[in-house]
Amino acid sequence: MFELNGKIAVVTGASSGLGRDAALAYANEGANVCVLARRVEKIESLAKEIKNLGVESIAIKCDVTKEEEIKTAVEAIINRFGRIDILLNNAGIAVRGGVDTLSEEDWDKSMDTNVKGIYLVSKYVIPIMKNQNYGKVVNISSINALLADKSDIFIRHSYNASKAAVLGLSKGMAASYAKFGITVNSICPGLFESEMTEDTLFKSQEFLKSYNMLCPASRPAKKGELNGTILYFSSDASSYVTGQHIVVDGGLSIV
Template sequence: MKNYFDLKGKVAVVTGASGGLGADAARAYAQEGADVALLARRKEKLESLAEEIGSTGVKALAVQCDVADEESVKNAIDEVIKYFGKIDILLNNAGIAVRGGVHSLSVEDWDKGMDVNVKGIFLVSKYVLPHMMENNYGKIINTSSINSIAGDKSEMFIRHVYNASKAAVRGLTMGMACSYGKYGITVNAVAPALFESEMTSNTLFKSEEFLERYSNVVPLNRPAKKGELNGPIIFLSSEASSYITGQTIFVDGGFSVV
């Protein structure tokens, strides 16, 4: 019986791979047999993860990269191509959450949030797509968020640039899907709700009041568990999703349907 989730022989690029959801996804790719290029700014953490993944029998390459800097992105993708020869899968996962509302955000904070969360996807995709188009094959998965369709009334959790940037990711995903499908490239997004990560562990997970309120709203009555985003990512990266493009899968315990 064919294994539709088998990624042996594929090369996956993961941005924001130095920790949290990106590192988890990189491990999941390796478990399914894919070689993995790990991109992030923190080279030491990347090298440690690359060593861990490499010990499982697949190839792993650590590449320092600032996704908001075009020259850094260009050099990083050049290095990946030189090492692996191709890119089959791109997980645009790098992101930041800048707190603050429109009335209080500085222009610098607004630009920082948009640069990493939206411009970063644009730049990495810009330099990966020509290689996928040449091979008439590619799987691109962009990380959006439940906050692309939901805000928060609590003052301490207002993140307006995060809302705006993650909504932009969904729009960009649809546009890319329409343009690159003819090259055999699918483009989809995952939109996680509350997962414990470096971004949330020191803020949202430290507020018992918030966790209780969140759990009361979500149909599954809890935040996500570690690793629960990996399944949807692998699905969208594999032949199991060969006729799916332009979609956003909300991995949110039902939050989006309440």
């Protein structure tokens, strides 16, 4: 049920971290993977790695805040593969600051990447999935859509707001497109090591000690521990699941 043999998967924000891991997980399950990001060298290297696993892959430069780049990317994917079965909306950023300190530019940057980016990519992929009468959309939200923290490290009000919006958008999409054989679900990761977190959270021993004490798992997530949930929502194992979110946080949100 979790096999993806012959499926065409699209991953945004694939140049590093959770997106890169997910692209490789898709390939290991037999999917052909289209990797999209702004950093061309990184995704071209990833595409070569994916091809070495025995499937096809293309790397396409794409900024999810720019509609023309998205349109061009989707056209290139259709010209190459003829369909899109899976869309992982993973591209995201985290800008630090509260509403009393954030600039309007930083607020807009968060909203444009984390929310508008999902809207724009989906705008061009959903019609393809509707024509196929099949599609799996997985939107990456965050535990910070559900929880706030008073720690100075975690004051990221635009991140809280944008990731909460992802949950609402996912539910709306799920309700509208289920009749076309499309499921739309979201994932709320807890603390994973990535470019977004390594320069702040993982460099603070005080923060990590506090996190480990609060989290029932007593540790941050390990590399690859989000892949199982991504594969579940991306495969026919979740054929009757839509409009839902799964929190992958080692139990932090239950205490």
